[in-house]
Amino acid sequence: MPLTVAVQMNPVEGINIETDTTFLLMLEAQTRGHGLWVYQPERLQLAEGRVLARGNALNLRAVKGDHAGLGAAEVRDLSEFDVVLMRQDPPFDMAYITATYFLERIHPATLVVNDPAEVRNAPEKLLVTEFPTFHPPTLITSDPEALHDFHVRHGDIVLKPLYGGAGSGVVKLKAGDPNLDALLELHAMIGPEAVIAQKFLPAVSAGDKRILLVDGEPVGAINRVPGAGQVRSNLARGGRAEAVELTARDLEICAAIRPVLKARGLIFVGIDVIGEHLTEINVTSPTGAQQLKRFGGGDAAVALWDCIEAKRATA
Numbered sequence: 001m002p003l004t005v006a007v008q009m010n011p012v013e014g015i016n017i018e019t020d021t022t023f024l025l026m027l028e029a030q031t032r033g034h035g036l037w038v039y040q041p042e043r044l045q046l047a048e049g050r051v052l053a054r055g056n057a058l059n060l061r062a063v064k065g066d067h068a069g070l071g072a073a074e075v076r077d078l079s080e081f082d083v084v085l086m087r088q089d090p091p092f093d094m095a096y097i098t099a100t101y102f103l104e105r106i107h108p109a110t111l112v113v114n115d116p117a118e119v120r121n122a123p124e125k126l127l128v129t130e131f132p133t134f135h136p137p138t139l140i141t142s143d144p145e146a147l148h149d150f151h152v153r154h155g156d157i158v159l160k161p162l163y164g165g166a167g168s169g170v171v172k173l174k175a176g177d178p179n180l181d182a183l184l185e186l187h188a189m190i191g192p193e194a195v196i197a198q199k200f201l202p203a204v205s206a207g208d209k210r211i212l213l214v215d216g217e218p219v220g221a222i223n224r225v226p227g228a229g230q231v232r233s234n235l236a237r238g239g240r241a242e243a244v245e246l247t248a249r250d251l252e253i254c255a256a257i258r259p260v261l262k263a264r265g266l267i268f269v270g271i272d273v274i275g276e277h278l279t280e281i282n283v284t285s286p287t288g289a290q291q292l293k294r295f296g297g298g299d300a301a302v303a304l305w306d307c308i309e310a311k312r313a314t315a
């Protein structure tokens with residue numbers, strides 16, 4: 001039976017249809033006969049207990065530069081939809097958190113992917129710390145002394161904003177690098193949030209593997225290789241996507257995190273693996289599905305809609 005699907009995302013007109021995961025997810029939904037409606041997160045409203053949004057009906061076309069046919073703007077009650085996809089880009093800031101509070105009001109009667117309460121409770125760089133067997137030495141704090149001690153103990157480290165995304169603000173500090181204090185001052189100017197420090201993994205030069213999972217099961221992986229002289233392999237930061245196979249270690253990691261993902265209602269997830277280590281569990285707006293499909297490594301959009309349709313059929 002056709003579903004009504006609302007998609008919370010950045011402006012649909014601005015996406016790159018050749019690389020954007022949300023476009024692939026929406027196109028698969030449309031191909032299956034599901035109705036699409038899109039809105040931007042800042043258009044959400046909580047009005048007298050109802051969760052409303054101002055958005056547009058959407059008809060997609062796989063035509064670069066002319067991919068989105070939008071209907072007239074209208075305000076709709078999101079509880080009227082069968083499914084809401086949260087697909088706006090990080091950062092995971094207070095606006096993002098507020099959206100999860102709103103959408104929590106309609107879930108699970110309306111299936112929100114991913115579960116908004118669990119998205120709020122599982123930021124990508126924090127959820128990974130539940131699996132110390134698999135992730136590299138990691139410190140999350142605002143305490144400069146603790147960060148200096150970590151730097152001394154581990155030598156080369158990577159420093160990241162805790163709630164950033166797409167590689168924004170990620171820097172490598174070599175052993176003895178004197179710039180840690182200056183970087184912490186810059187982070188403090190942006191906001192009071194903690195930062196995350198991780199032991200640098202030299203294996204990143206061979207790539208940072210993105211594994212996509214649907215309902216806890218791996219669909220496939222791509223390898224994201226950083227540019228020459230770079231440590232950031234994110235595709236949004238100039239990383240190059242390559243085909244790659246899942247290793248026994250990758251499958252071991254997926255099996256270990258599967259029960260947690262399923263229990264939390266985190267249906268569509270992208271994990272990052274460098275060498276033997278799990279570095280992030282991305283639950284907000286995982287990417288890489290177009291590249292994975294292009295390399296013949298599995299179709300995450302098909303897997304996701306098979307899963308959503310099965311869940312709605314038994315709701």
